[in-house]
Amino acid sequence: MIIELHSNLKQLYPIDHQLSERELNAWRMILRNIGCHNITPFLKQESKYEFWTRSPHSNIEQNALKQLHELGFLLKRPMDSENFWSCFQKSLTVNKKGINGKQRILSIIADDFKYDELHKQLSVSNDLISRARKHCRLYGPGNSSMKKPSFTREKLPIEKIQEFENFISDKAHVIMSSYKTDSKTGAPVKYLCDTKQTLWEKFHAEFPDGIRHTTFMTKLQGNEYVYKEDLGGLCSTCSRYGYEIFDDIRKLIESKIADILIKKQLLNDLEKLQRFLKRDYEKNLDISDKGTTKHNLCISYCLLWAFGVCTEQHTHASEECAKLFTLFKHLKNQLSMDLHEDLDEYQNHLLYFLAHQACKVYLNAQFNANLLELDKNGAVLVVDYKMKILPKSSRETKAEFFGKKGWTLHSILMYTKKLGSQKLDIHAYDHWSMDARQDSWFTASSLHAVIESLENKPKWIIIISDNGSHYHNADLMMILGHWLDWYQINVKKWVFLEAGEAKTTIDSHHAQITHAIKRQVRLGLDIMEGVDIETAIREIQGTSVVHLEPNRTRDQNKKAKNTLPGNSNLFEWTWPGDGPMEGYILGREVPNIGEWTQFSLARIANLQKNKIEIPKPTVSAHTVPKSQWIVSMPNTSGIDPKRLTKEQLSLELTKRKINVVKTAKRDELIRELELAITNNIEIIQDTSDASEEKGASEEKENTNIIWVWKILEEYFLEGDVDKSKRYTAATMLESLKKKVEGGELGDDEIPKLQTVQSWISRYSAQHRQKMAEIPLNK
Incomplete structure (x- = not known):
């Protein structure tokens, strides 16, 4: 047997070990001593390799190796330089110019040859050689270049950016998709309720000193903001029944009806019906700011009847809703009998979509209603699991992707009201874990970690989530019944909602997490450990990140389960902390509607098969948010200006002591009322008993109001003439207070600062319009 010394010795040492000459001599001595x-048939200068044998006929084997050496089989053949340079020249020729073309190909050999040699053999410029060498150092010889991350720097003041974000996050202006995201930014797709120009006019009326027109339009560019008649993609039901069904009916009409006039009329009716079902129907539903509804004489818009609890009489039905049945009646008259079954199916689908719209609008209203309940003692929690985060690498191969394990990420958004303001503080708690079981125990452990991290615990909380089995189960409902004893916190209620406003809020947060992780990978920083998740997302505003591992016991895997009969049909739960129902668990099918299903203490004891214990998860220290996440309180007026007529708008503005120009258009009145509602300008009500005194006081009050507005008008015009004497809202208010000291005005006649600011915005717009009309009148 013949062995090669160097290759065999490498198997005995570590991979990175370099054999010294002293070690080689020792091994040679050992080999000689054992016979x-x-x-080796060639000199050491020709090659480092050595051949050894223990055969008694070593001279025969040596002669055989010598013959192989002379024939050129034991040494590398010299490179055919002409063939090499010719092949490399062809590779350069067929590739395009640029960083991933000629530059990448030349980087394979750029560091191994001198400039003169490369220029002589390949006729390439020194600049290309220099860039190829730089490519080799940055990305490796022949490797593709990494895409450089793009950095966007805002040059606008933070206040103006915040104004735009508050405006564009308002559901009156945009509807955020619950599952579609922009592939470039990773942010949720936002469907604009109006054209971009219309939104700009509303924005400019609300924020006259905000960003300019060009900046506003630039921010609405890209695929993140979409405006079209069919708002498919809001949720799976809306996408299927609110868009695809109409598209199928449209194709049916175009292909099966030959008469052009009839076809045009049916398509027009179908378009009007689609617009009504998707936009106008929900405007007629009556839901208060407390999330409750009441009886409606029109059966088509009575939510109590839709939920099966209305006992009162209805006098009429909506003509617009009846057009749905009229349309299908006309279609059946024009189409053959074999298509009638399909038409009945389409009609049932649209009726289901109508019910879905009513339910969605009602449930979405519950989110704002719960936020309006907030005070200094309470908090609202929105909880959801993000899809599992997988390890990511900037140079990951397809083989490395499949079969890898990731981390669970559970998010809790805590809403609390800021003291002395109409703002809400949102604190996001993101818990990552190696535990892949998204169940009630993990949820309870995550909630426990948040509560224990708070210095000032709320006295009561409301929890909102989707209808997933990891939340909607008997175990978690029983665990929450012990919160008052464990944490001294009363759980007011847990509301289960479908995809809507609350779900969209946390989906937006998860989209930011996805975007932050993608950015981390683009920078070349791999996500290979859970700690890398913290590094990637801790910069998101209002976000704390923590590593959580639940404490699981063998008892949790027992087949015996806790049960609450019918719990999957109950979407609102509460746990009374005092009174005759103390210790009970109550649930009902629809929030604020219907009777409670009661689970008494004795009944709970019979249904509880597993012991309820306080979670004790292993939790790391919470990261501290770099910035706050502040949003405005929901509109408490319960008025949607878009639904009101011109007369109703004028009446609402008059109630708020806002002067109304008779020639003002409806759009202008809508903007005025929206601005008043945003600034919380309250309705002034007179409680005087005597009608004569009431009329006299109203006349006097209106005279005083007009006098105050005249004074403000003088201040405004004085600043318009002389810019150095321009008044702000604060200086105007200060001047009015001086008139109070002088006895010219009373304390009750001084408006609030927000009212003065609103007046300046309105009057400046009216003044500009008057100045523009002067040349036209001349």
């Missing part, structure tokens, strides 16, 4: 012979 081996060196039969």
Whole structure:
């Protein structure tokens, strides 16, 4: 047997070990002592390899190796330089110019040859050689270049950016998709309720000193903001029944009806019906700011009847809703009998979509209603699991992707009201874990970690989530019944909602997490450990990140389960902390509607098969948010200006002591009322008993109001003439207070600062319009 010394010795040492000459001499001595012979047929200068054998006929084997050496089989053949340079020149020729073309190909050999040699053999410029060498150092010889991350720097003041974000996050202006995201930014797709120009006019009326027109339009560019008649993609039901069904009916009409006039009329009716079902129907539903509804004489818009609890009489039905049945009646008259079954199916689908719209609008109203309940003692929690986060690498191969394990990420958004303001503080708690079981125990552990991290615990909380089995189960409902004893916190209620406003809020947060992780990978920083998740997302505003591992016991895997009969049909739960129902668990099918299903203490004891214990998860320290996440309180007026007529708008503005120009258009009145509602300008009500005194006081009050507005008008015009004497809202208010000291005005006649600011915005717009009309009148 013949062995090669160097290759065999490498198997005995670590991979990075370099054999010294002293070690080689020692091994040679050992081989000679055991009877081996060196039969290498060439000199050491020709090659470092050595052949040894222990055969008694070593001379025969040496002669065989010598013959192989002379024939050129034991040494590398010299490179055919002309063939090499010719092949490399062809590779350069067929590739395009640029960083991933000629530059990448030349980087394979750029560091191994001198400039003169490369220029002589390949006729390439020194600049290309220099860029190829730089490519080799940055990305490796022949590797593709990494895409450089793009950095966007805002040059606008933070206040103006915040104004735009508050405006564009208002559901009156945009509807955020619950599952579609922009592939470039990773942010949720936002469907604009109006054209971009219309939104700009509303924005400019609300924020006259905000960003300019060009900046506003630039921010609405890209695929993140979409405006079209069919708002498919809001949720799976809306996408299927609110868009695809109409598209199928449209194709049916175009292909099966030959008469052009009839076809045009049916398509027009179908378009009007689609617009009504998707936009106008929900405007007629009556839901208060407390999330409750009441009886409606029109059966088509009575939510109590839709939920099966209305006992009162209805006098009429909506003509617009009846057009749905009229349309299908006309279609059946024009189409053959074999298509009538399909038409009945389409009609049932649209009726289901109508019910879905009513339910969605009602449930979405519950989110704002719960936020309006907030005070200094309470908090609202919105909880959801993000899809599992997988390890990511900037140079990951397809083989490395499949079969890898990731981390669970559970998010809790805590809403609390800021003291002395109409703002809400949102604190996001993101818990990542190696535990892949998204169940009630993990949820309870995550909630426990948040509560224990708070210095000032709320006295009561409301929890909102989707209808997933990891939330909607008997175990978690029983665990929450012990919160008052464990944490001294009363759980007011847990509301289960479908995809809507609350779900969209946390989906937006998860989209930011996805975007932050993608950015981390683009920078070349791999996500290979859970700690890398913290590094990637801790910069998101209002976000704390923590590593959580639940404490699981063998008892949790027992087949015996806790049960609450019918719990999957109950979407609102509460746990009374005092009174005759103390200790009970109550649930009902629809929030604020219907009777409670009661689970008494004795009944709970019979249904509880597993012991309820306080979670004790292993939790790391919470990261501290770098910035706050502040949003405005929901509109408490319960008025949607878009639904009101011109007369109703004028009446609402008059109630708020806002002067109304008779020639003002409806759009202008809508903007005025929206601005008043945003600034919380309250309706002034007179409680005087005597009608004569009431009329006299109203006349006097209106005279005083007009006098105050005249004074403000003088201040405004004085600043318009002389810019150095321009008044702000604060200086105007200060001047009015001086008139109070002088006895010219009373304390009750001084408006609030927000009212003065609103007046300046309105009057400046009216003044500009008057100045523009002067040349036209001349």
